[in-house]
Amino acid sequence: MSDALARTPREAGFAMPGEFERHAGTWMLWPERSDTWRDGAKPAQRSFARVAAAIAECEPVTMGVSRAQFRHARASLPDSVRVVEMSADDAWMRDCGPTFVRDDRGRVRGVDWQFNAWGGLQCGAYFPWDQDELVARKVLEIERLPRYEAPLILEGGSIHSDGQGTLLTTESCLLHPSRNPSLNRSQIETQLRDFTGAERVVWLPAGIDADETQGHVDNLACFLAPGVVALAWEEDEEDANGAITRAAAEALSRERDARGRPFTVHKILLPPPQFRTEQEALGLDRVQRALPRPAGLRLAASYINFYFANDACIVPTFDVAQDTTVLAQLADLCRGRRIVAIPSREILLGGGNIHCITQQQPLASPSP
DSSP: OTTSOSSOHHHHTOBOOOTTSOEEEEEEEOOOOTTTSTGGGHHHHHHHHHHHHHHHTTSOEEEEEOTTTHHHHHHHSOTTEEEEEOOOSSSOHHHHSOEEEEOTTOOEEEEEEEOOTTTHHHHOSBSOOTTHHHHHHHHHHHHTOOEEEEEEEOOGGGOEEOSSSEEEEEHHHHTSTTTOTTOOHHHHHHHHHHHHOOSEEEEESOOOTTOTTSOOGGGTEEEEETTEEEEEEOOOTTSHHHHHHHHHHHHHHHOBOTTSOBOEEEEEEOOSOEEOOHHHHHTSOOOTTBOOOOTTOEEOOOTTOOEEETTEEEEEEOSSTHHHHHHHHHHHHTTTSEEEEEEOHHHHHTTOOGGGGOEEEEOSSOOO
């Protein structure tokens, strides 16, 4: 589009901060698709509202809402949450929204990636996705921030930055033929460097089992700080995630970050396997162009899909005994932040979790 900047972020001295750095605010989208969210999306809307309210205690939150849902969303959300009319095909702001970048002078801009609903007509979650493709531009228009247009199909959940030049991603997602089949790994890595400002890209083999995104990294591993990674872990070697998480740990043990440091890895146990119930499956509308979600289907449940808000860590829980152990572990690892537990099954049923429905806008100045 003609309003996009000509140079890449890297050429202009911009790079993606770490999520754990200070935010100017958080962006979200209101759920309403009845083929993604059961029972007319009402249970999911209550969960989204709870997440937005928790984040709004720490930083400004903006919720994009369709014309049809505006009054209902406004009444369902705290007054502190800004509600703006914004068309979208679904509610995954992490993946269709902009990736924000910042330079040493504290200026903030946004990267507008191409989006094809996690696989296009080959294996995508729904069709069409043309309104999702406009979300990043709309956010940047509202904030009056310059926009980079990246020639790469990519979702925000497929990358994590340490804010110091290192990027985490997975081969199973970014090298999947449904994304950028004309590009090889080296070419994709070049695009990642150009549009996130990363100096080093660390590739993990695969995301966790049953992830509808072909394995986003934000369900597997994330940076707690530069050089420090939280990694999903499955103790049961017979479980599909046993091999996946061990392969990720092995890859991290061999790698170094952009500053030459080895990674300190903290293993966060995955919850016991979760499956869609018959009642949950019956609550979905059946649409030809939507991904089937039958009863018995495994859900990609992971505590790693938490969100750093200013002064807090918003963590998904699954109503299992392990919730308490993991919350205590994260409280120890994320000292200085409140740990806010959000029961998240309704979000999980849609295919993601708390990190997937949020997108941070960094503060317009570097933080310590």
